[in-house]
Amino acid sequence: MRPHQRVLVTGATGIVGCELVRGLLRSAEPPQIFVLLRGTEAEVQEKRRWLCEWSGVGRERGNYLLALRGEMTLPGLGIGPQDQAAARSVSGILHAAAVTRFDQTPEAARVNNVVTLRNILEHARQCPQLTRVGVVSTVFVAGRRGGTILESELDLQTDFNNEYERSKAHAEHEARVRMRELPIDVYRLSIVVGRRTDGRISRLSGIYPIFRLFHEGLLAMFPGSPGQRVDLIPADFAADAILHLFAASMAPGATYHVCSGADRSLGLEEVCPALEACFAADAVWRSRGQPLPLTVTPDVFAKFVDVVELTGNPKLQNIVRHTRTITQQLETAKTYDTREFDRAIADSPTLRRADVSEWLPQVIANGMTLGWQSPPRYVQP
Numbered sequence: 001m002r003p004h005q006r007v008l009v010t011g012a013t014g015i016v017g018c019e020l021v022r023g024l025l026r027s028a029e030p031p032q033i034f035v036l037l038r039g040t041e042a043e044v045q046e047k048r049r050w051l052c053e054w055s056g057v058g059r060e061r062g063n064y065l066l067a068l069r070g071e072m073t074l075p076g077l078g079i080g081p082q083d084q085a086a087a088r089s090v091s092g093i094l095h096a097a098a099v100t101r102f103d104q105t106p107e108a109a110r111v112n113n114v115v116t117l118r119n120i121l122e123h124a125r126q127c128p129q130l131t132r133v134g135v136v137s138t139v140f141v142a143g144r145r146g147g148t149i150l151e152s153e154l155d156l157q158t159d160f161n162n163e164y165e166r167s168k169a170h171a172e173h174e175a176r177v178r179m180r181e182l183p184i185d186v187y188r189l190s191i192v193v194g195r196r197t198d199g200r201i202s203r204l205s206g207i208y209p210i211f212r213l214f215h216e217g218l219l220a221m222f223p224g225s226p227g228q229r230v231d232l233i234p235a236d237f238a239a240d241a242i243l244h245l246f247a248a249s250m251a252p253g254a255t256y257h258v259c260s261g262a263d264r265s266l267g268l269e270e271v272c273p274a275l276e277a278c279f280a281a282d283a284v285w286r287s288r289g290q291p292l293p294l295t296v297t298p299d300v301f302a303k304f305v306d307v308v309e310l311t312g313n314p315k316l317q318n319i320v321r322h323t324r325t326i327t328q329q330l331e332t333a334k335t336y337d338t339r340e341f342d343r344a345i346a347d348s349p350t351l352r353r354a355d356v357s358e359w360l361p362q363v364i365a366n367g368m369t370l371g372w373q374s375p376p377r378y379v380q381p
Contacts, residue, residue: 002248004132006032010072010120013037013047013378015192016136018095018202018237020054023066027243030064034086036097037067037079043378044069050378054202060088072097072116078355091129094246096118096136100205102162102325109167117171121178133184134246139231139257139336141188146225146332151188151255151340161328172255174202183252187242190231190259190336196359199366201235203374211364212328212372214275215285218319219293223301224268224330230264231336233258234359237351241341244348256341264355268330269295274357278364298331339355 007024009372011017012035024033035051037044044067052062068087071078097120099112106289117135125132142149143160156173160166193208194201204212215221224230259265266274272292272314279285296304301324308320345351 002029004090005049005092006034006090006129007092008068008087008090009094009096010036010116011095011136012051013202014096014098015202015205015235016189016238016242018051018054019098019195019235020096020242021051023236023239023243025055025057025061025064025158030061031092033065034068034090036070036079036087037071038078039069040069041069066078070336072119073111075119075122077119087123088127089129090127091131092126092246093120093127093130093133094136094242095134096337098136098168100164102164104163104167106166108162108164110170113164113167114171114174114247116172120184121174121184124182130254131183132246133182134242135172135175136242137172137175137183137186137188137255138165138168139188139190139259140165140329141172141184142334142336143169143298144332146334148335149257150337151257154227154255161187161331162325165329170203176255179253185245186255188255188336189238189259190233190257192231192235192238193224194234194363194366195236196234196354196362197236199362199364200358200375201363201366202377204367204370204372205374207232207326208367208372209322211275211367213319213323214272214293215279215282215368215372217250217288217290219323221296221323222268222272222293223296223298223327225298225333227333228268229262229265229335230268230271230330231259231261232356232360233260234363237353241345241351244351245344248344250344254340254344256344257336258339259336259338260343260353260356261338261342262335264353266356271295274360275364278361279368281361281365282368301327306341331359 037047048067066278068083143158143165145158154172156169175186191207305320308316
């Protein structure tokens, strides 16, 4: 018996969303999957075609995937009257849509990540067969807090590194308030990279620019707080874990840190040596004899940024600004408690969390093969 006969997925073309669709389509008994997509009818159908291609399924499996045209920032999710009945017939909703850019204005981030969450929960209230709503979030709702971050904690008064983090924290708050009336779970993901099996990922964003800068010899320093663990999680493991939690028989209302965990992650000072070992397969890399970037504290890196700004060199300025934007989340040492997550996946024979050394080479090899450019996705008609 399928846990959910019909599932609505938002953010289906995103890094995690496309892996969720892939996991659902390739499951033993796929549910009917409705994906909410924006664009013209032709654009929506092209995105649906791409999702089937990304999932590696044939026409028979692809028939389980149906596209709904909509716009999540609008009331009613922007779904037309002809599709409302189908959208309300679902027993499960997986909300993976988010705008993850760090340079959003406060208002843009609020609309992109808070308003859309409100709209999806309002839609959930109109689904009479609903048994579960899964909200995909991020461990970085912790902002600049340090120490051990508990799954049960959410502090809206903390300092945040950017408006993305702030908006996701406020979206989580909205979800927690609505847990009183809706069967909601929250899945906080750490830094998502490519699949553990083949390293593939739909878009090389997030930490990938750091990988590229290092590979191209342009990363002089890697900043962060001493003792910080860098928790990376493969996209397919993240999706598999979410789908397991989403289908679980446990009562809803929990928040899970979907992470590799401190004991399977890299310490700050281990990141560059681990990347160097992965790059060793590249003859061009080896021929350069490049020294490892220095692992430095945020204060030291801030002084380096000041010096680079004085040079007036646009390329160098762009590199250090981008590095600082991405690595700000490593400036305060913290670990993410995973006790609820550990308990929830203990009965799964397939959700073994492997050490990063087992799958990072595939992730880096895929990035090098692509020339650090995102793979082709859907082509707009």
